[in-house]
Amino acid sequence: MPNTVFITGATSGFGEACARRFASAGWNLVMTGRRQERLSALKEELQQQCKVHTITLDVRHQEDIQRAVSELPDDFSDIHTLINNAGLALGTEPADECDTEQWINMIDTNIKGLVMMTHALLPALKKNNSGSIINIGSVAGTWPYPGGNVYGGTKAFVKQFSLNLRCDLLGTGVRVTNIEPGLAETEFSVVRFNGDQSKADAVYDGMQPLTADDIADTVFWTASRPDHVNINSLEIMPTQQAWSGFAVDRKS
Numbered sequence: 001m002p003n004t005v006f007i008t009g010a011t012s013g014f015g016e017a018c019a020r021r022f023a024s025a026g027w028n029l030v031m032t033g034r035r036q037e038r039l040s041a042l043k044e045e046l047q048q049q050c051k052v053h054t055i056t057l058d059v060r061h062q063e064d065i066q067r068a069v070s071e072l073p074d075d076f077s078d079i080h081t082l083i084n085n086a087g088l089a090l091g092t093e094p095a096d097e098c099d100t101e102q103w104i105n106m107i108d109t110n111i112k113g114l115v116m117m118t119h120a121l122l123p124a125l126k127k128n129n130s131g132s133i134i135n136i137g138s139v140a141g142t143w144p145y146p147g148g149n150v151y152g153g154t155k156a157f158v159k160q161f162s163l164n165l166r167c168d169l170l171g172t173g174v175r176v177t178n179i180e181p182g183l184a185e186t187e188f189s190v191v192r193f194n195g196d197q198s199k200a201d202a203v204y205d206g207m208q209p210l211t212a213d214d215i216a217d218t219v220f221w222t223a224s225r226p227d228h229v230n231i232n233s234l235e236i237m238p239t240q241q242a243w244s245g246f247a248v249d250r251k252s
């Protein structure tokens with residue numbers, strides 16, 4: 001019987017690449033996202049390889065998460081791996097110039113959505129004394145940068161939540177991993193810059209970013225380690241990305 005993976009944000013980027021990667025290995029898929037047409041198109045394609053269930057779901061809506069999980073068809077209710085991937089960054093303005101609605105959206109999606117999704121699926125995950133919760137954090141959860149303010153804060157939450165969850169799940173056989181990618185070219189920057197493709201392209205100009213497939217390979221590798229191996233966290237950057245020094249405000 002193939003394992004089943006539950007992926008949030010499967011309509012684009014890392015989530016979509018994970019769906020393809022797990023499907024190619026014969027796993028069954030539960031794919032979620034807000035854009036129903038994209039889910040349907042991907043289902044049409046991937047159901048040639050595996051069983052697919054799609055759920056149109058905005059992770060900011062807690063009752064919808066509960067309903068999605070409680071209404072999982074029998075064939076898909078035995079979840080082995082949860083990939084908490086749905087998330088977004090909005091804007092790069094300094095804190096005092098930010099739109100607080102965007103801050104709330106990031107907190108509701110990246111933090112509240114992730115913890116509620118996790119809570120809803122924990123009983124199913126614990127039932128088999130094995131499996132994985134793979135959270136998609138970010139380098140922004142460890143390393144600060146100007147304009148990262150709330151986005152980085154949400155990913156720092158994901159990092160610490162992952163560690164604490166691991167403590168709580170000790171003895172259950174359920175593993176927890178925080179994957180922390182650096183610059184990766186997906187729809188991420190187009191969303192961050194509110195659809196401005198030229199601003200998004202500038203982020204990756206003159207360098208080779210990570211691809212969604214790079215991250216999907218890493219997620220699949222993490223999920224397919226032997227049961228006794230827990231990858232706690234993995235920070236992954238493009239070779240052409242590194243850290244910079246501290247900034248200093250020199251008055252003279």
Ligand SMILES: NC(=O)C1=CN([C@@H]2O[C@H](COP(=O)(O)OP(=O)(O)OC[C@H]3O[C@@H](n4cnc5c(N)ncnc54)[C@H](OP(=O)(O)O)[C@@H]3O)[C@@H](O)[C@H]2O)C=CC1
Pocket residue numbers: 008009010011012013014015032033034035057058059060085086087088089109136137138139180181182183184185186187188189191
């Ligand atoms: N690309 C990068 O450089 C990096 C990205 N990340 C993280 O990776 C994750 C995936 O991003 P990435 O693939 O790059 O970006 P994309 O914009 O390509 O994909 C984001 C996915 O999240 C989904 N999503 C966003 N908001 C919601 C919501 N409220 N409810 C349900 N689904 C939602 C989108 O689906 P839909 O719009 O259909 O709902 C989409 O499938 C995010 O958590 C991001 O923070 C981390 C490090 C680096």
Ligand SMILES: O=CCS(=O)(=O)O
Pocket residue numbers: 137138139140148181182183184
């Ligand atoms: O999480 C995404 C990577 S970055 O844009 O914050 O560096």
